[in-house]
Amino acid sequence: MGVGSRLSHSGSLGTVCYTGEVERTKGTWLGVEWDDPNRGKHSGEHNGKVYFQCSIPGAGSFIRQTAETSFGVTFRRALEDKYLSGLNAHEEKLAPNTAEVFLLGTIEIEAPNFDRVRQKFSRIEKLKELSLDGEGVSSIEADDELRRWCRNVQGLNLSKNLFTGWNSILVAMSFLPALKSLSLDRNRFQTLTSPLPETSSRVTELRLNDTLMSWEELPYIAPAFPKLEALQLGFNRLQRLGPWKLSSSLVSTLRLVFLDGNLLSDWVNITEAVSGITNLRHVSLSSNAFVEIPRNTSSPLGNLKHLVLSSNMLSSWMSVDAVGEWCPALESLGITGNPITAVEDSTVRAFIIARLPSLRTLDGGEIRTFERRDAELFYLSYIANSIEDEDLRKREHPQWEALCQKHGRPDVTKPAPKGTMADRMITLHLHQLPKKHPSSNVLTADMVPESVATLRVLPSMPIRLLRMKIFKTLKIPPDKGKDALLWTLFNRMDNTWLATELPSAENREIDWYGVEDGSGIGVWV
Known part of the structure; x- marks a missing residue:
């Protein structure tokens, strides 16, 4: 119940930041920063006195410990409650089977319907996906039975629980030899100041959405995840990606990075942060705060194949051109939900396709050969008939010359030729x-x-x-x-x-x- 403990109170999760008396009141209070800031009433102060501080302003309040307050259960207890509950009342309604007698130490125990109990345990051992999302787990201890039950588990969901640090997570990984996907969304881990110990974990996908974990902490968790390929850090209120102060295996293993739902707005900062990740193929930045993508003045992200920029505030065609400069090998782009795509007009899709020559998929829709041809012809016609100055064409439309070489230079002294997209x-x-x-x-x-x-x-x-x-x-x-x-x-x-x-x-x-x-x-x- 000390400072740093995690709790659940009337269904709301939080972290204890203060325990003790509060001026002009009696008894012991718990000062809590809630995971959901809307549950809070202040930032840790009362009558002008500051008792604790919140990482998110306004997320704190004082509560009394009541029967509705829980500090969590063990992994084993949560597992049994969810997957093995109902053994008694339910089984008694079934036709009785021969009771089995077995010894627990020196005590002889008679167990009716024990064959049904065995069946339930047998089903657990076959599970490949295990979810204890929101079950109030606060600690994990390994034992032989857990190792046997969970030996085939490949996906584990421990989201929205009451962990305070990474020790319990490391214990879980130790008795899950087949684990590949680990979800820890909506937990609140204490900030790491030193690296986690090395493990032989086979986890390739790690989800840390809504954990408030920073980009700078990633090298500290890297030793425990030597094969990590896909990482999610969405909805963590990130405004910038700071530099990694430690060398990390992530620079060679990471292939997919999801940073959706943050407060990121500096494209150059993003490129600097991920440029050293040599095998990076996919970056998702939807629902952030990007207003523009500047023209590339440094090294491009040459290996990046997939980029998601949906639901930002991009409004300039120069940003689309810049995407092509930064990501010359880009094959798929998600850009719906930006001001630039708000117009209900097929020319928007055509303009994006024509400006990004390597693109194969746009907003989930495959770009067929005929569609690309039509889009490029229409784009050429548009440029030729809207801009007379050749230097301005090259400056405002970087693909102008390449498309002219591919399709031929349009004759601007005559009306737009038949066969362009507008005519078709x-x-x-x-x-x-x-x-x-x-x-x-x-x-x-x-x-x-x-x-x-x-x-x-x-x-x-x-x-x-x-x-x-x-x-x-x-x-x-x-x-x-x-x-x-x-x-x-x-x-x-x-x-x-x-x-x-x-x-x-x-x-x-x-x-x-x-x-x-x-x-x-x-x-x-």
Whole structure:
């Protein structure tokens, strides 16, 4: 119950920062910094006197210890409560089996239905994924039974518990020889000042989201995770990534880094922090505070293949160009949710594709050969018809010369040539049809309501991307969209409609199915 202890009080988790009397009151109080800052009332002060300090302003309060206050249970107790509970009352309702008699020391014990108990323990031994998320675990001690029960566990979730330090985590890793994935989200570990001991752990994925752990602490945990490849440090209120003061094995093992939901805004700081990680392939920076990506003036992240910048505040096309300079081998980019992508216009996607020549996937959608060609031709036409000065074209559009070499230089003295994307776009009419699945592919006029919206798309657009665009236009939520059906609708001479279903996960272009300018698309939800 001392300072530094972790507790659960009426369902809220926190860290004890003070224990003792509070002026003008009687009895012992606990000064707590809550994991959820919204639970707090102050920052550790009362009547002008400071009793403790909070790492997050306003996250503290004083409480009395009550029956609703828990300082945690052991790993074994939590495991038994979750996976072995209900052995008595439940089993007694079943048909009785022959009781077994066995010795516990010198005591003879009769155990009815013991074969069922054995079955439960046998099922635990087969588990590959073990979750004690939110079970109030505060300590872990190894024993032979735990080693036997958990010998096949490959994924362990210990999120939202009451650990104070890393010792218990190291103990758990010692009796989990097959462990590969470890989740420690929403815990609060004491700041490390020295490295953890070396282990032979096979863990390749470690989640430390919402733990308030800093980037600078990573070298201190590295010795315990010699094979770590994927690391999550999201929602830790990080504003900058400081330098590593110790040499670390992470520079050669890390391949994926997730920093989502922080307060990061300095792109150059990020590149400096990760540039030494030689095998880094994936960086996720969604929901941070990036306003711009500056042009590259130093070494690029040449090995980076996948980058996520979704839900930031990027509003300039120069930032997209800069991404290409920093990440010349980039294959996939997530950028949705930024001001630059807020416009409901297919030219946005085309401009991004044309500016990033190595890109193969954009916001989860595959970039097909036809789509890239159309996007680059449209981009060339746009540049040629909007900017007359050649030097300005090169300065504002770094891909101008490369695209001219690839497709030929557009003739700006004439109207934009036919075959560019603007000329190839077709209009589709969307009809929200009755929810009942049609029993026939011929629909009567009363089954096809008036069009509710139109879309301008390229005939080379894949079916999968068309689905995404339609659901966004019609505001169909994802949970309903996954089961929705799309049908092409062709109005026949007899005032009936011929409906042909479009595959839900097809990457083939829509024109392959006969979709053309003026076609109707029926949507069943």
